Amino acid sequence: MENKTDILNFGKVVSVRGSVVDIKFDTLLPPINTVLHTGDHEQIIIEVQEQRDAHHVRGIALTPTQGLARGMVVKTDGKELKVPVGKSIMGRMFDVFGNTIDQGKPLSSDVERRNIHQTPPPLIKRSTKSEIFITGIKAIDVLVPLERGGKAGLFGGAGVGKTVLLTEMIHNMVGHNKGVSMFCGIGERCREGQELYHDMKAAGVLDNMVLMFGQMNEPPGARFRVGHAALTMAEYFRDDEQRDVLLLIDNIFRFIQAGMEVSGLMGQMPSRLGYQPTMGTELAKLEERIANTAAGAITSIQAVYVPADDLTDPAAVHTFSHLSASIVLSRKKASEGLYPAIDLLQSNSKMATPGIIGERHYNLAQEIRHTLAQYEELKDIIAMLGLEQLSVDDRNLVNRARRLERFFTQPFFTTEQFSGLKGKEVDLEDALNGCERILADEFKDLPESAFYMIGNIDESKEKGDNKIKEDKKEDDENKDESKNKDESKEEDSKKKDDNKEDNNTDTELKEKSEKDTKRQAK
Numbered sequence: 001m002e003n004k005t006d007i008l009n010f011g012k013v014v015s016v017r018g019s020v021v022d023i024k025f026d027t028l029l030p031p032i033n034t035v036l037h038t039g040d041h042e043q044i045i046i047e048v049q050e051q052r053d054a055h056h057v058r059g060i061a062l063t064p065t066q067g068l069a070r071g072m073v074v075k076t077d078g079k080e081l082k083v084p085v086g087k088s089i090m091g092r093m094f095d096v097f098g099n100t101i102d103q104g105k106p107l108s109s110d111v112e113r114r115n116i117h118q119t120p121p122p123l124i125k126r127s128t129k130s131e132i133f134i135t136g137i138k139a140i141d142v143l144v145p146l147e148r149g150g151k152a153g154l155f156g157g158a159g160v161g162k163t164v165l166l167t168e169m170i171h172n173m174v175g176h177n178k179g180v181s182m183f184c185g186i187g188e189r190c191r192e193g194q195e196l197y198h199d200m201k202a203a204g205v206l207d208n209m210v211l212m213f214g215q216m217n218e219p220p221g222a223r224f225r226v227g228h229a230a231l232t233m234a235e236y237f238r239d240d241e242q243r244d245v246l247l248l249i250d251n252i253f254r255f256i257q258a259g260m261e262v263s264g265l266m267g268q269m270p271s272r273l274g275y276q277p278t279m280g281t282e283l284a285k286l287e288e289r290i291a292n293t294a295a296g297a298i299t300s301i302q303a304v305y306v307p308a309d310d311l312t313d314p315a316a317v318h319t320f321s322h323l324s325a326s327i328v329l330s331r332k333k334a335s336e337g338l339y340p341a342i343d344l345l346q347s348n349s350k351m352a353t354p355g356i357i358g359e360r361h362y363n364l365a366q367e368i369r370h371t372l373a374q375y376e377e378l379k380d381i382i383a384m385l386g387l388e389q390l391s392v393d394d395r396n397l398v399n400r401a402r403r404l405e406r407f408f409t410q411p412f413f414t415t416e417q418f419s420g421l422k423g424k425e426v427d428l429e430d431a432l433n434g435c436e437r438i439l440a441d442e443f444k445d446l447p448e449s450a451f452y453m454i455g456n457i458d459e460s461k462e463k464g465d466n467k468i469k470e471d472k473k474e475d476d477e478n479k480d481e482s483k484n485k486d487e488s489k490e491e492d493s494k495k496k497d498d499n500k501e502d503n504n505t506d507t508e509l510k511e512k513s514e515k516d517t518k519r520q521a522k
Contacts, residue, residue: 011057011074013038019061019219020265021046023074030057033117035081038074039067045097046074047081047221049266060221060262062096082113083229085236090180093197093211096226101213102197116228118235120288127292130356133299136172136425137165139342139408140327142435143365144349145357147324148244149292151300152349153252155316156329156341162303165329165340166250167196168412169301172425174205179244179296180237181205184230185213187223187254199414216254220261227255231289231298238296245298247290253305256283256315275314287322325349338409344372364435368404371439375401396441399448403438406451407460424455433457 009030015022023036029051030036036046036059044067046059061068062081083098088111093102098113100106131148135141146152154162174181185193193213200206210233214226227249234245249255256279263276271277290300302323307313309331320326326348333341354362375398378390387395413423434457437443443450443460450464451457 007078009076009078011036011076013068013070013072013074014056016065016068016070018265019065019221021059021061021065021068022052022056023059024056026055029054030076030078033080034076034078036074036076038072042075044068045081047225049262058266060224060265061219062221062225064219080115080117081225081229082115083232084111085114085233085240086112089210089233091207091209093193093213094229095212096214096218096222096229098229114232114236116225116232118228118232118289120285121291121293125293127294127297129292130351132351132357134428135169136427137168137340138410138426138431138434139340139344141426141428142361142408142431143344143352143368144325144327144342144347145351146299146301146349147351148299149297150324150351151287151290151302151322152325152327153319153323154301154303154327154329155306155311155319156304157306157309157331160329160331160334160341161339162305162329163192163250164412164414165327166248166301166303167199167414168340168423170196170200170209170248171203171205171413171423173246174200174203174208179246180234181209181246182230182234182248183209183211184227184247184249185211185215186226186249186251187216187258188213188250190215190217192250214258220258220265223254223258224262227252227286231286234298235289238293238298242295244296247298247300249300249302251305252302252319253307253315255286256318272314279314280318283318283322324351338405339412340410342408344408345369345376361432364432364439367439368435371397371401371404396444399444400439400441402448403443403451404435406448407434407438407454407457409451409453410455411453419453421453426455430456 009025009028011023011025013021014024023046030048032048032051034048036048038044038046043063044065045062047062048057048059050058052058081097083094084107088107092100092104092107095101127149133146133148133150135146140146154165156162170181170183183196193211193215197206197211200209200211212226212230212233214223216223230247230249234247237243237245256275259279259282260274260276263278264270268276268278271279276282290298292298302319304316304319306316310316311328328343328346329341330343330346331341333339333343351357352362352365357365378394378398381390382398387398390398410426411419411421411424413425416423437457438451443457443464446460446464447467450460450467454460454463
């Protein structure tokens with residue numbers, strides 16, 4: 001419960017420059033991160049960023065500043081931004097201020113609220129136990145296993161499938177995950193947020209989820225704080241209720257981008273490529289709160305937009321350092337229709353060690369990577385000379401690699417309405433068995449298309465047989481069509497010959513008649 005007897009402090013606006021507001025306080029100067037209220041209905045919310053001198057602070061507006069003017073009174077109770085926590089927030093959708101935005105009933109006034117600015121768990125309370133987090137997606141579980149209580153990043157440019165992969169993970173895990181699932185949209189499109197809310201509601205899993213959005217049309221200050229607000233909610237379930245939390249963030253780059261905007265507005269000197277000089281510190285404050293403790297674990301999966309597909313961009317580089325698994329999405333794979341478009345050679349996980357995933361899984365993953373790497377080296381030779389110029393061993397390797405690439409494609413539940421294919425969720429053991437059988441050349445007689453967009457490996461046999469039957473039927477139809485064309489040509493040719501004979505006969509009769517006429521005339 002909040003203390004109703006807090007002493008109020010009043011100040012006046014002395015300067016407004018977009019989202020940057022300078023306020024003068026004659027008595028007590030509010031600390032950093034304090035929330036200030038102003039406007040006719042106290043609808044304008046400002047967070048203190050700097051103490052300029054003994055009487056002036058500079059803040060960043062978390063709401064639009066229309067109507068804000070010099071001389072307006074500013075009020076504060078000395079508190080930081082707070083969001084609601086507890087069981088009552090389950091199944092609801094919030095903004096950065098903790099207000100519900102799902103058109104449902106407002107929360108009770110006595111619900112507990114906590115500061116969004118919290119310190120990470122101390123080292124002594126962190127757990128070092130390593131466990132695998134199963135997603136039901138073959139390519140990830142086999143080659144890039146995720147860590148329970150760890151952080152995984154989905155790296156990719158625009159339009160390669162980051163959000164689709166993230167929502168598919170929500171679909172697969174929210175039903176099996178006994179803990180709480182949280183979705184944090186930072187700079188999220190309004191349409192995508194609405195679609196996710198209705199999809200989760202239709203799937204019947206919304207009651208076990210919490211959604212928080214800082215939409216891309218909101219001021220940078222709000223987008224910069226929405227990640228901290230979501231983490232405060234997640235920490236409550238981990239520490240107080242001792243439950244595991246699955247935290248999905250889309251997109252962590254928008255958090256860095258919002259910080260860059262705030263830094264520029266505050267007049268800080270930009271660093272490389274215009275990023276804020278404090279980017280590493282700001283990202284660490286957020287990422288280090290995502291941790292595995294004795295009470296529970298917060299497992300985070302984060303989409304990371306990569307500007308111009310450049311993995312050396314400072315935002316991507318700083319994010320890499322915090323992750324236990326990096327899943328890189330490839331535009332080339334997406335253009336080939338190999339979804340999920342994961343670059344299996346560039347993606348990696350710190351969990352892929354024999355001591356964690358076991359000898360069999362580790363050796364199989366290494367063999368798959370070796371096969372795909374050799375195929376990548378042979379692609380230039382194939383492009384120049386053709387597949388026929390390779391040795392028998394190399395051709396067999398190429399066939400195995402191409403079948404593996406197609407086996408790692410998977411129809412998603414979240415794209416059923418677009419692809420027309422029923423979604424599949426695959427157990428880790430089934431995925432490993434499929435890879436082993438492909439590497440053993442068990443399916444070398446099946447066409448490559450038999451492995452495309454399937455779940456278990458056994459589906460390839462049925463799909464391959466159907467493909468062979470379809471091809472045979474098509475060949476028979478082509479043969480019948482060709483035969484009919486040949487017969488038609490023979491008939492046409494015969495008719496032409498008959499017509500030619502008739503014409504010749506008519507010509508002979510005509511000539512004979514002319515000769516008889518001439519003879520009679522003589």
